[in-house]
Amino acid sequence: xxxxxxxxxxxxxxxxxxxxxxxxxxxxxxxxxxxxxxxxxxxxxxxxxxxxxxxxxxxxxxxxxxxxxxxxxxxxxxxxxxxxxxxxxxxxxxxxxxxxxxxxxxxxxxxxxxxxxxxxxxxxxxxxxxxxxxxxxxxxxxxxxxxxxxxxxxxxxxxxxxxxxxxxxxxxxxxxxxxxxxxxxxxxxxxxxxxxxxxxxxxxxxxxxxxxxxxxxxxxxxxxxxxxxxxxxxxxxxxxxxxxxxxxxxxxxxxxxxxxxxxxxxxxxxxxxxxxxxxxxxxxxxxxxxxxxxxxxxxxxxxxxxxxxxxxxxxxxxxxxxxxxxxxxxxxxxxxxxxxxxxxxxxxxxxxxxxxxxxxxxxxxxxxxxxxxxxxxxxxxxxxxxxxxxxxxxxxxxxxxxxxxxxxxxxxxxxxxxxxxxxxxxxxxxxxxxxxxxxxxxxxxxxxxxxxxxxxxxxxxxxxxxxxxxxxxxxxxxxxxxxxxxxxxxxxxxxxxxxxxxxxxxxxxxxxxxxxxxxxxxxxxxxxxxxxxxxxxxxxxxxxxxxxxxxxxxxxxxxxxxxxxxxxxxxxxxxxxxxxxxxxxxxxxxxxxxxxxxxxxxxxxxxxxxxxxxxxxxxxxxxxxxxxxxxxxxxxxxxxxxxxxxxxxxxxxxxxxxxxxx
Numbered sequence: 001x002x003x004x005x006x007x008x009x010x011x012x013x014x015x016x017x018x019x020x021x022x023x024x025x026x027x028x029x030x031x032x033x034x035x036x037x038x039x040x041x042x043x044x045x046x047x048x049x050x051x052x053x054x055x056x057x058x059x060x061x062x063x064x065x066x067x068x069x070x071x072x073x074x075x076x077x078x079x080x081x082x083x084x085x086x087x088x089x090x091x092x093x094x095x096x097x098x099x100x101x102x103x104x105x106x107x108x109x110x111x112x113x114x115x116x117x118x119x120x121x122x123x124x125x126x127x128x129x130x131x132x133x134x135x136x137x138x139x140x141x142x143x144x145x146x147x148x149x150x151x152x153x154x155x156x157x158x159x160x161x162x163x164x165x166x167x168x169x170x171x172x173x174x175x176x177x178x179x180x181x182x183x184x185x186x187x188x189x190x191x192x193x194x195x196x197x198x199x200x201x202x203x204x205x206x207x208x209x210x211x212x213x214x215x216x217x218x219x220x221x222x223x224x225x226x227x228x229x230x231x232x233x234x235x236x237x238x239x240x241x242x243x244x245x246x247x248x249x250x251x252x253x254x255x256x257x258x259x260x261x262x263x264x265x266x267x268x269x270x271x272x273x274x275x276x277x278x279x280x281x282x283x284x285x286x287x288x289x290x291x292x293x294x295x296x297x298x299x300x301x302x303x304x305x306x307x308x309x310x311x312x313x314x315x316x317x318x319x320x321x322x323x324x325x326x327x328x329x330x331x332x333x334x335x336x337x338x339x340x341x342x343x344x345x346x347x348x349x350x351x352x353x354x355x356x357x358x359x360x361x362x363x364x365x366x367x368x369x370x371x372x373x374x375x376x377x378x379x380x381x382x383x384x385x386x387x388x389x390x391x392x393x394x395x396x397x398x399x400x401x402x403x404x405x406x407x408x409x410x411x412x413x414x415x416x417x418x419x420x421x422x423x424x425x426x427x428x429x430x431x432x433x434x435x436x437x438x439x440x441x442x443x444x445x446x447x448x449x450x451x452x453x454x455x456x457x458x459x460x461x462x463x464x465x466x467x468x469x470x471x472x473x474x475x476x477x478x479x480x481x482x483x484x485x486x487x488x489x490x491x492x493x494x495x496x497x498x499x500x501x502x503x504x505x506x507x508x509x510x511x512x513x514x515x516x517x518x519x520x521x522x523x524x525x526x527x528x529x530x531x532x533x534x535x536x537x538x539x540x541x542x543x544x545x546x547x548x549x550x551x552x553x554x555x556x557x558x559x560x561x562x563x564x565x566x567x568x569x570x571x572x573x574x575x576x577x578x579x580x581x582x583x584x585x586x587x588x589x590x591x592x593x594x595x596x597x598x599x600x601x602x603x604x605x606x607x608x609x610x611x612x613x614x615x616x617x618x619x620x621x622x623x624x625x626x627x628x629x630x631x632x633x634x635x636x637x638x639x640x641x642x643x644x645x646x647x648x649x650x651x652x653x654x655x656x657x658x659x660x661x662x
Contacts, residue, residue: 005064006045012038017069018079020087021062028087030058033076035328037067052292054543058091073331074338081308093267093287093301103281104129104138106198111187112180113194115142115153128315129201129280146176148234149197151190153177202275209235253277253354255319258302259362260295261369263552267298268369270361271306273317282364286372288543300326303346307336316340321349321358373553382546383426389547390493393530393539396519400493401425405554406506407497408438408448409562418452419562422491423554432488435565446505449496453506457513459487490518497555499524499538500531507533523555582621582628589616593625604629 017037021030034040044051044059051059070076084092105118109125117138122128142153152159154169154177162168162181172179180190200208216231257272269285293301299322307316316339326332329346336344349355387399403423410416422432436455438448496506503522510516522531528548529538541548596614597603603611603625612622 003045009038009042012041013069014038015069016073016076017067018076018083019065019067020083021058022064023061024063028089029062030089030091031080031083031087033080035073054292073328074335077304077331077335081304093289102138106194112152112190115151127198144237147237149193150176150178151194151197152180253319254317255321256317257321257357257361259323259358259365260298261365268365268372269302270365270368272361284368295324296326299324300328300332303332303336307339316344318344320346321354322346386426386546386550389545393541393547394519394521402491403493403495403554404491405495405558406449406452407558407562408445409566415566416448417562417565418448419558419565420456421554421558421561426550428557433561446501449502450505450509453509454513456487457510457515490515494518494520495551495554496522497558498522503531503533523551582624584621592616
């Protein structure tokens with residue numbers, strides 16, 4: 001479909017620049033930058049079938065587009081940042097904290113700078129250290145350091161009252177404040193104390209410790225033991241403060257380590273601030289992805305928005321460790337270097353301590369995303385709204401209090417398993433979860449899904465099943481106990497992981513099983529589309545819909561449950577030992593052999609005599625074990641000729657088992 005506002009390709013310049021899409025009311029809904037405006041804007045007006053659904057939605061929401069050309073990509077970055085802050089476009093990623101982190105702030109712009117805990121937007125004339133996870137962590141650090149750096153911590157009211165009365169506060173009396181309010185130190189002396197504190201917090205603590213050690217030794221040599229003892233206590237406090245900051249990079253690296261964990265709708269971002277090789281602070285964001293973005297594009301947005309707000313050059317690190325380089329890494333590096341006033345490098349850690357730290361930050365990002373989702377799960381109002389959203393969007397007669405979701409897991413048609421997870425009232429009902437083993441060779445997803453659903457609803461219609469005559473003998477049904485586990489009442493909504501083919505297969509299986517009245521939908525993972533049977537177009541739920549969030553949780557839980565069962569079965573099959581195929585070698589003897597040699601590899605390399613030295617293993621059994629594990633070696637001695645020869649089929653089976661076990 002042609003868009004009326006699409007500019008003629010020849011009228012779009014090829015220079016670097018910044019563009020903005022506007023809606024019918026003239027509001028800016030998206031801002032972007034490009035090295036070549038013509039190339040970038042033309043991509044938005046390509047065949048709609050090639051556009052991601054969210055990009056398609058943005059382009060078709062807009063009614064106009066304009067742009068500004070600039071000389072360089074660095075200028076484009078600066079203008080893009082300014083426009084995003086000015087217009088707050090709804091389709092741009094916005095890096096807002098998932099919570100308000102406290103900082104240790106120093107009001108260096110005042111005559112008598114103050115040390116304090118500060119939250120919110122950064123202000124001019126204030127130097128920040130952190131962020132910290134908790135305010136009490138800042139207060140603990142301050143309590144340790146005030147005896148070494150007795151700077152002012154009181155508010156303006158307390159400070160002015162002390163100046164009027166000529167009486168310092170309690171901290172001044174106990175030596176944890178230099179009491180500039182009553183003139184015990186001059187403004188210059190107090191600022192010197194604050195400067196030393198800032199140097200220590202900025203990672204230059206080792207230099208200060210060495211200086212204090214020299215002063216302590218000099219005081220001791222001058223027999224000024226009182227001052228030496230005071231310096232000794234100061235050193236203890238400084239070392240304790242340093243111990244609270246974990247050393248993660250021994251080379252004194254000054255870096256920010258950034259990691260992302262995302263799903264189709266949201267991304268959790270975690271940043272570890274490393275200064276002087278120590279983790280000085282940590283920060284987290286949860287952002288919504290209005291348009292589809294790669295990790296590299298998220299890195300670009302993160303750098304341009306977060307570091308664009310930097311009030312101090314120290315807020316921009318010397319090194320930025322990221323999981324993927326942004327497309328405009330050269331321009332971004334030049335822009336950050338301008339902000340810092342020194343060279344900045346952006347790179348992907350490949351090995352060593354930095355790689356290990358990056359993996360740690362990534363695990364923190366994954367956990368932050370899980371916790372963000374769980375906070376929504378625990379909200380009763382949100383759960384009720386999610387069920388109401390689904391009922392309205394799918395035109396259901398009532399809210400679906402019981403929802404079942406199915407997924408299939410396999411590798412190229414082998415070890416095919418299915419999973420069924422159940423949510424009741426928006427929460428998992430794990431006692432109702434079921435696993436299915438799908439027999440047959442090279443079974444595809446739709447055939448496996450059909451079989452799983454037929455088994456579930458065929459068995460579900462007959463809740464009263466006769467008990468087996470012999471309880472020790474398994475019957476078809478549950479894979480763990482051998483007994484057929486009874487299913488509960490049918491769901492008010494059935495969800496399958498997949499698009500239109502999976503939904504149609506599921507609907508056919510339900511009709512065949514006599515459960516055609518159960519509503520069935522499919523959730524396509526790549527585009528988060530909701531498919532109905534035999535419908536040409538999917539349903540697109542709003543990005544912020546609680547109903548879509550519930551469907552995502554169902555799909556992810558079904559996938560987790562299926563993949564864990566698949567991995568377990570595959571692991572069992574792959575670790576099947578060749579020893580299981582040797583006649584006469586029971587479980588006790590197999591355990592004795594593995595206990596003696598430690599592994600199948602060492603047992604294979606052993607001679608028949610070494611195998612026979614194991615208690616309970618005779619010469620004939622040792623020869624059979626050696627021959628089974630080394631079929632290419634042939635008979636090991638004349639004794640082997642007397643043993644019954646294995647058939648070709650058995651040899652093939654044994655070889656296969658050996659390879660799998662090895």
